[in-house]
Amino acid sequence: MAERAQYEELVRQLSAFGAVKREMARIMPADCHSGSAAVLTVLGRHGDMRMSRLAELLSVDLSVTSRHVAHVAERGWIERSPDPADKRSRILHLTPAGQEQLDELVRRTTHLLADRLGDWSDEEVGRLTQLMARLRDSFGDCRAAPRPAPPPAPPALERTTRTPAST
Amino acid sequence: MAERAQYEELVRQLSAFGAVKREMARIMPADCHSGSAAVLTVLGRHGDMRMSRLAELLSVDLSVTSRHVAHVAERGWIERSPDPADKRSRILHLTPAGQEQLDELVRRTTHLLADRLGDWSDEEVGRLTQLMARLRDSFGDCRAAPRPAPPPAPPALERTTRTPAST
DNA sequence: TATTGTTATACTCTATAACTATA
């Protein structure tokens, strides 16, 4: 368990972090902004999936996912096939053009990082990546309605699969 | 110098990071969103300063800063005094009410982190904070037009600097 | 003429709610 002051400092870094993300956004292709990039990245990494699964991995609402998916589908980067097992669902998968676009994104972002983090050691980059992954994991599925806090139910934190029993 | 694959993985973590920030945003007071919180935090940490300096520390455009500052000023959390040395400038400083608000923000965010990172060691929190600070530092002042990318520069991907060449 | 701020406008991302189709 860390101390108060440490949390404060971490929060400060988290806030200031938007700048780095915006810098990333600036090098994106004109019609492939961060929302589209996120869709392509997740599909490239995890393979075909349904909308709801994608929304979960992106940690955004299904409605948001729907918009981003529509955007990339319009450009031919993904295809939405009907799910034979559930006619309400659609299976998303990357097209060759989508893979090319994804490659381009990787090219640009790695180029930017190589430029900026040229003096970082292999170990440092790895450690940061690892800690960020863990942070994200510690926050779990943090999409909206994490605290419905209804008067009747015990406000504990039942959805937090996060070892809350630290008391 | 790290490897390609590592950069890709880091990018992935950076993208997925929005979720954590949104979770933070959800616990903010209704009239003190992330923009306001950032203003208060920076003023609390660095003391009185001018708009331009604040914009620099926030890594956002001056126009954005102006809006956020107006918001917090309307609520009495900061005061804008004229700068005797330069009548164009305004010196910003936290009011007691602003300090209280800031304390409240710290209370909420540290509480959230304590809940989520309860099983993190002191060392891990410190290391993550340190690495994030360094990352931010490596990106420098990454506000718009950080790469004026004059013609002589590497033609790689100057991200289509708005094609200003249309004099 | 250059700089400090402010304001108007536009764009992206996200969430909530209403709605359709299917389970």
Next chain:
DNA sequence: TATAGTTATAGAGTATAACAATA
């Protein structure tokens, strides 16, 4: 009735450009 997905609407953050006041 509940779930998967779409669409409309609204709110927040940011950038660009035009403008005012001062250096």
